[in-house]
Every structure is written in C-alpha cells, then in structure tokens.
Amino acid sequence: MRISGGQDRGRNLKSPKHGGLRPTSDKVKEALFSILRDKVEGASFLELFAGTGAVGMEALSRGAGHTVFVDASPKAERLIRENLGILGYRERSSVVTKDCLLFLRKTAFKMGPFDIVFVDPPYHEEAGDKALGALGEPPDEENPDCLAPDAVVVYEHFKKHAAPDKVGRLVKKKDYTYGDTALSVYDKSPQPPFDKGGQRGDLKRADT
Numbered sequence: 001m002r003i004s005g006g007q008d009r010g011r012n013l014k015s016p017k018h019g020g021l022r023p024t025s026d027k028v029k030e031a032l033f034s035i036l037r038d039k040v041e042g043a044s045f046l047e048l049f050a051g052t053g054a055v056g057m058e059a060l061s062r063g064a065g066h067t068v069f070v071d072a073s074p075k076a077e078r079l080i081r082e083n084l085g086i087l088g089y090r091e092r093s094s095v096v097t098k099d100c101l102l103f104l105r106k107t108a109f110k111m112g113p114f115d116i117v118f119v120d121p122p123y124h125e126e127a128g129d130k131a132l133g134a135l136g137e138p139p140d141e142e143n144p145d146c147l148a149p150d151a152v153v154v155y156e157h158f159k160k161h162a163a164p165d166k167v168g169r170l171v172k173k174k175d176y177t178y179g180d181t182a183l184s185v186y187d188k189s190p191q192p193p194f195d196k197g198g199q200r201g202d203l204k205r206a207d208t
Contacts (some may be wrong), residue, residue: 050069057089
C-alpha cells in the first residue's frame, strides 16, 4: 500500500499480514479524490469500515484537517495506528474500535460534524446499506447531526449491488464504475431546524 497523492505521495504503508482486509485500489483512490476535488482541503473526514485506513490517510495527505477511522477489528486498529505513526498523522486523526452502526447511532455526533464520509464495507454484505440508512436518518435532540450542512457521502460497493437512489435525507447524485468496484456519491438534503418544543419546523406548520 502507498499514498498516491498530496504531501506524502509515494510513501509506502505497512500492509495487513492477516486476511479479511481489502484495501481500496490506487485506481479507485485516485478516482475518489478526483470526484471530491477541493472538498478535501481542511475537511473533517470519516472513514467507516476503515480496514487498512488507506483512504483516510490519503485524505490527510491531500489536506484534510482531521480523519476519524472506525472499524470493529482490533487488528485493523493496530495497523491503522502504526501507519498513522509512520506518516506523522496521529495528531490529526482518531481511531475508534467499534461496530460502525453503533458508532453512527451513539458516537458520531460527538466527533463530527463530518464534511466527507467514506463508507467501504466488505463486499457482498448488507452493512453498507445499513450504514447509509443510519446516516440518512434525520437528527433529533438526542442524536444531533453528525453531517455538516454540505456533507458528501461516498459509498464503495460491488458494481452488481445497486446502491439506493435515496436513503432518508441522502440523495444519490451519481454512480462511478471502475472494474468490479462502484462509487456512489450522495448529498444531504436540507433539514428544517427544531423549535424549542423539539418539533421540526415543517412538522409544526403541518399541524397548525
């Protein structure tokens, strides 16, 4: 594995010595950051199902302000922390060893808001759709929004798995395909604010 762009372009990373981790290819990483373009500079970046953490580290190399890596595997955590140390990125990153859905429902709003979310679950599993569902849920007083107003969510998945066009407040803008891999890009539709009584503004108006 290596960093393919930004200030640390060309630097090698330690690769996983155990099975089960599928690093995003250099070709797909290049495509991803071409899609994101100037959104990366200074961004708060969240990598779900982080695995090797290569994409989040690529974001840091390309100017992201901070990256949060989330993965349930302690082996993935150790590899991510080791590579963050090699690159000198520890002060600009956080590593969370937790189930991604649990993180989204209990922790994400405390560490956000995030400008960019990259969702890269194991292929042939429903975990990615479930993560999109959690990100698409409207916030409430108990679970404030973990997404910035202009947040972008990118879902990497097997191309034969059709990503949904709309998931709650997330609306798909475009699909990009590279070999067997697809990237689906989502924007967040605006949500009315809560009033002091805890109701969303549009719901209150509908009742009056």
